[in-house]
Amino acid sequence: MFVVGRDRGTADARRLNGPDKKNGRLVIFGLCYVIMTSDMESARRRANPSKQENRKDDPMRKLLLATLAAAVPATMALAQSAEDTVKARQGFFQLVGFETGGLAAMAKGDVDYDAEAASAHAADLSALISLHVADYFAPGTSNADLPGKTRALPVIWEDTDGFMERVQALNAAVDTMAGAAGGGLDALRPAMGQLGGACKACHDDYRAKSF
Known part of the structure; x- marks a missing residue:
């Protein structure tokens, strides 16, 4: 999660003031691969919505998700520039x-519920959230710094404690x-409500409604 243990919240808050530059290329490669496979899977599902793929059987995906979670700190600033950091942040949230x-599609009944597919989504979500996501919020990457490129509001860096409280709420929702x-x-729907609420609470206060 973003916050693990009693000291992690302080550590992640400090990361908002400047990320470590290690492991960047590995993280970018991993994000690109998982985005690519996610897009391919989405296309397969549109072609055959009644079939749920078992993504647990993709060893490369499992390896890269584990590697991403282990690549701490996850940014290289992300690599060279504020624009790169924003692109990585947006890729992460994609x-x-x-x-x-x-x-959410299962919870709303848009697709048939499948326990194995739901568990795979939740496991992937847990792996993603275990990254040091504060690294993706390097100083100088707000919408005031980069107009038209990001919706991240400056208040993220002005109200670090409040932002980290939202992060902890998201951690708890992902754990649930x-x-x-x-x-x-019956178990998925209330958990989805908690997760959606955690996302919305952060967006309401820390993300602009438009570019």
Whole structure:
């Protein structure tokens, strides 16, 4: 999660003031691969919505998700520039949105519930959230710094404690989902409500409504 243990919140808050530059290329490669496979899977599902793929059987995906989670700190600033950091941040949240969207579709009844597929979405979401996501919020990457390129509001860096509280709420929601996703719709739906609420609370206060 973003916050693990009593000292992690302080550590992640410090990361908002400047990321470490290690492991960047590995993280970018991993994000690109998982985005690519996610897009391919999305296309397959549109072609055959009744079939749920078992993504647990993709060893490369599992390896890269594990590697991404272990690549701490996950940024290289991300590599060279504020623009690169924003692109990496947006790629990360694209993946989070993909996994969350799969769970939401089941919760709403848009696709048939499948315990194995739901568990896979939740496991991927847990792996993503275990990255040091504060690294993707390097100073100088707000919408005031880069107009038209990001919706991240300057208040993220002005109200670090409040932002990290939202992060901890998201951690808790992802933990709940990890335990609930495979337990049937009656378990999935309230967990989805908690997860959606955590996302919305952060967006309401820390993300602009438009570019």
